[in-house]
Amino acid sequence: MFSELSNLLNTSPDKVEQGKLTLLCDVKTDGSFLVHHFLSFYLKAHCKVCFVALTQSFSHYNIVGQKLGVSLTIARERGQLVFLEGLKSAMDIFFRPQEEPHPLQFLREASAGNLQPLYEFVQDALKPVANGEAAWRCPVLLVDDLSVLLSLGVGAVAVLDFIHYCRATVCWEWKGNIVALVHDSGDTEDEENDILLNGLSHQSHLILRAEGLATGFCKDVHGQLSVLWRRPLQPTSQRDQSLTYQYKIQDKNVSFFAKGMSPAVL
């Protein structure tokens, strides 16, 4: 968890907003630091987390998590974290009988249809237990990342349907949160990805957009992050909805500063 980012978003593990969809999006840069932030943030906030990890292995997230002060192994043993390791499960699916349901069932289908099995996996993972000994605060679904599903042949609308059902169940019914990462294809015209990104943007409450610098690589400024709160149209005084910061990723932290205000420049 990066405390500076929490301050910017006006949240802390003690006060977690509920029922929100947060969209993380990266353009020509790597936005995975945002995923690590939200993973450690919600684990620290005692939320029940279902992490659908399609890009990296468990040990990768665990090592980064340890740098940020959370242990994924312990969280998984305690039942706080349900981890779907996409890289491993993708192999599993070919060595099990076809009748057994599998969250990534679409990999076996000739024409990738819908993501209902994945939704049912999330539903099972986060279903509130009536009298569980460990009472977690609220359920959280974290996906890294949705663009991978497109690359695997799932249509953008199927991914939107998956998120729609997750919103209906996790955000609305159980008052939990969803955080999902989508890559922005930028100038390259990827129609499916644009539909996915825009469709999710319209449904999300908060959009964090990490961009590489237009001027190219820089040693002291790694990119800029724009924060867009999607609130109802209110009179001017109540709206300060969009903010942009620049950031530098350090070993265990990310420092944020106003545009052009890098300590290395001043």
Added chain:
Amino acid sequence: MLESLLAFGGLVLLRDSVEWEGRSLLKALIKKSALRGEQVHILGCEVSEEEFREGFDSDVNRRLIYHDLFRDPLNWSKTGEAPPGGPLEALRALCRRTVPGPVTIAVDSLSWLLLRFPCTALCQSLYALSQQDSSRGDSSPGEPVRVLGLLHEELHGPGPLGALSSLAQTEVTLSGTMGQASAHILYRRPQQRPARQTQWFAILPDFSLDLQGGPPLESQPHPDPHTPPADPTTHLTFNLHLSKKEREAKDSLTLPFHFSSEKQQALLRPGPAQATSRIFYEPDAYDDLDQEDPDDDLDV
């Protein structure tokens, strides 16, 4: 014009974007028609019923009939709440409702339907919805059915957008600058040029419209709301106008090329300077003076 949107009838298209969401405006319009005593049907695909009803008072809420397509539109949960023929059938079912009095139907959102169903099917359903008052014999003919459709512009290509906008009687495109929302309204009047207007507005927390003034109704093809015509003479470094005194001074001045009778006299009269002037020329020692007549070879 924004406040009289509901008077027109037909399909009203609300086109919003990620930065400028249109659901608040949709809710404001719904509140308006509910307060006029109309029955409002809402086909909700994108938000839950609770979230949609949030902010309305009980009087308005009582008049809203929410058709929930949010919880289980594709029948994955098998709760039996999914509409039997799919969401589009639910939309068509709204056509067949027989309620006396004016009806407003809000679709939240058309984008959700457009992504999942063919554009032609959706357009046919919308057309049937907005035409139902004339097709249904028992209803009084003077009561229009209004269809309010929310459309997320970025999600669709020009084809579907064009098809929907040709169906629409009124189009409202949301945009804004500096935290101030504006609505660009295009109203197609029968057999007339379409009227265009841009209006600045805000939605108050109780979903009432707060109009913030705007340019008057104009029928020009492209009024640009963002740059009001600035007076180009405001910050000049020079003076465009003359004061009375300056004008007098200017008028009394004789221009140097002005040929007056005094000037003529002065030129004709040989002055004293003419008689005394003479040219002195002293040749230099090394001057190459040619004694020959240079025009000698000429036959003159």
